[in-house]
Amino acid sequence: MFPLSFLYPTITEDINLLSNPARAIKVARHTHCSACNCQGLHPPAHIPVILDDSEDLPEALEQADQAEAPTDEGFWMICECGHGWDEHGAGMDVSMTEMVRRTQIAMRIDEILEEAGKLTDFDYVDEDVESLKKRIILPLQSRDSSDSDSVKTGKSRKLSAASSSSFDNDIIRGGVKRRRMTSSSLSEQDAESSDEDQPLASTSRSKTVPKSGPYTSAKTRPPGIEAGAGDQRGGKMPSGMTVAHIVPRADDSDNMEDVKKTLTVKVEQLSNQQMDRLTSGVTLDVSEPVANDEDAPPPEKPPVIEERKGIIRLVVVNNDGSPQNMILLTGLKCLFQRQLPVMPREYIARLVYDRNSEGMAVVRHGLHVVCGITYRPFPHRGFVEIVFFAVASRYQMNGYGGHLMNSFKMHIRKAYPTVRCFLTYADNLAIGYFKKQGFTKEVTMPRHLWVGYIKDYEGATILQCTLVKKVDYLHAKETLAKQREAVLHKIRQMSRPQVLYDGLKQFENAPEGFEMDYRDIPGLKESGWDPELDRITRQATRDPQRKAMARLLTDLQGHALAWPFLHPVDKQVVPGYHDVIEHPMDFSTMEMKLDTHLYPTFNDFVDDAMLVFSNCKRYNPENSVYAKHAIKMEKFVKEWVASERAKNDALGY
Structure with missing residues (x-):
């Protein structure tokens, strides 16, 4: 029954x-x-x-x-x-x-x-x-073959002795955060195609919220907040700054035309000496017709057209108490609460309405917020922290993300002349997007300028984007197209493919099998060409085995069961681990080795992956969740490799 x-x-x-x-x-x-x-x-x-x-x-x-x-x-x-x-x-x-x-x-x-x-x-x-x-259940992410954009960064949870520390995947897991030092004030994200509006930046992985921020009663205080927590800046925040998606803003049109004209003049005034150095050693066959697609201006993107027609507006808002701004801030709050489902609602509301925060909203049909960003400017410190970034579900394929980021850059440069860069914490789902928007893992801003001023994520990756004063971000493609055409035009002027030259004299009477040192070829040494550097460069960008390693690493880091293997085991937390495991390995170490070209072959990479799981099974009991995860991940790798071999026998592994 x-x-x-x-x-x-x-x-x-x-x-x-x-x-x-x-x-x-x-x-x-x-x-x-x-x-x-x-x-x-x-x-x-x-x-x-x-x-x-x-x-x-x-x-x-x-x-x-x-x-x-x-x-x-x-x-x-x-x-x-x-x-x-x-x-x-x-x-x-x-x-x-x-x-x-x-x-x-x-x-x-x-x-x-x-x-x-x-x-x-x-x-x-x-x-x-x-x-x-x-x-x-999040899908596996694809990795760009030339780099390690999609680096999974995990936030710490209770550590255990798996083959690596039990860190939770930034998007996949949540854990209780340990706060670092806090300072004196509170502070707390798409390519230009359809992949630009994906969930971004670190997502919240538990309902734990930082102890910073005022709460008037236990009723309004989210679970996990200790009573008496004051309004503080800096320190650890919940693993929560998810950026679900993105959108645009452009209110600097007056300044942009001037910048565009200036850049155009500078391109036209490039000296012959500069162009000679740039194009030295380049030949181009001008006897064949050249397709000058660059002559036609790039087509406008839908958000630009919509903004010009008045379908969307980009509005900068802050909590100044005005009715319109309060409506827009409430729209931003509702957008973030809906698109960032694992973030506590009270926490989002507190940051959006914070008078130290500002927002940029994409508005349709009056005051309907469909996309937005919340950020905290620190002009006296020279940076802006990106906090929340989201696009409504039905507008995620409209290309709003890249337009919003470019507009945001132009607005910040105009509103805060002392700001030199953006800072944000991101998980690996966000890193790929941010790199396309000019962000990098290499933070050049001195630590004393930002540490303690922005919310810190344990295990997340901090990214920096440096603003370039003379770049018009809303017209960057047009500027690059003009620069490219200027270079190609100069190359066509200098190239003389119709002229035939005598061959090298050294080969006229040379015996069979004669080899000539490249340094004896007139002009080649002077050009600075290095065969070893050329080999490394070609291998790094074209090696199909490395591309396969990059894809496999992304799929490993994005797997739902990958959280115990993302980072090395902390010997202070698990003192005896390294006495048992002589050769520890984890996914972040594998990523570092891949980025530094330490894997000669694909098999070497797979061996390290299998070492991760064998270490885990060796250290943990058979019936433990870690050993079970290792067995399933091991099976996943074997099936992945078998499928890859079947698709491309040319890889040779």
Whole structure:
């Protein structure tokens, strides 16, 4: 006999009030089945859904007790598709912190459904619900073959003796943060194509919130905040600065035309001497027709057209008490709360409404905020900290992200002349985007200028973007196109492919097999060409094996079970680990070796990956979660390598 009703937990703002089965069914409802095409755990069509605060609860529980179908606390454990919680993202192999993260997203989805009056309608979806469902179990990320953009950075959780420290993936796990030093004040993100509007910057991985910031009562204080926490700057913040997506802003048009004209004049006034040095040694066959696509201006992007037509507006807002700004700030707050599901709502509200923070909003149809950024300027320190960055779900494919970042740069340069750079903490999902926007891991700003002024993430990566005064970021493509055409024009003038020269005299009477030192070739040595440097450069950019290593590393770091293997084991936390494991290895060390070209072959890279898992299995008991994760990850690597070999036998591994 099956239960006559389907019990489902009601809405609650406190995750601690949910039992483990209640968390599991919430996650399972909104998670695609891994064994079939089911979109989430749901009851048979003829079974009504009963909330656990309903008057019909006692009868539903009695039916569940008498049912043959497996239930837990009255909650069905089997979907209509025939699969259970394990296949719907709520299995026993999911760590506690990951389960908390997934539950928080599921709770936010339920809140949206409740607002729409659809909490008990398991077939209802909308754009916001679908967007959040994609984040419960995050997809693997692709890595650029030439670098290590997608570096997973994890935030610390309780360390254990796996093959590496038990660090939680920045997007995938959450953990309780340990604060570092705090200072005197509070402080707390898309390429130009469709990939630009993906979740960015560090995402919150638990409901733990920094102890900084005023709370008037326990009722308004988010869980995890200690009473009496004052308004402070700097220190650790929750692993939460997710940047869901992005959008544009451009209110510096007066200044931009002047900058554009200046750059154009400078390009035209390049001296022949400069161009000679630039094009030295370059030949181009001008006998063939040259396609001058650069002559035509690059097509305008949709956000630029929409802004010119008045469809969207970019507005800078702050908490000055004016009605319009308060409406826009509330729009930003609601946007961030919806797009950053694992961030506590009170925490987002406190930062957005903070009088020390500012925002830039993309507004449609009056005062409807569809995209925005919250930031904290420190002009006396010469930098701006990016805090929140998001685009509404339905506008994530409109190309707003790159336009917003470029507009933001122009606004900051005009509003704060002393600001030289942006700083932000990012996880590996954000790093790729930020690098495309001019950010780098190499922070050149002196530490004493920013340490203690911005919120610090344990395990996250701090990135810096240095502003260039003479660059018009809103017209950078046009400027680069003109510079490229200037160089090509000079090359065409200097190239003389129709002139034939005599060959090298040394080969006229040379015996068979004669080899000539490149330094004896007239002009080659003087040009500065180095065969070894040329070999390294070609290998670094074209080596198919290195590209495969980069892709595999990204997939490893993005795997849902990768959190124990992301960083080295801390010998201070696990003192005896290095006595047992003679050759420790982890994904961050592998990334460093890959970036510095220390893997001669793909097999060497795979050997290190297998070393990570063998170390874990050697140190931990067979029935531990770490050993089980290592076994599954090991299987994943073997299947990945087999698939890659089948696709490309030319790799030679």
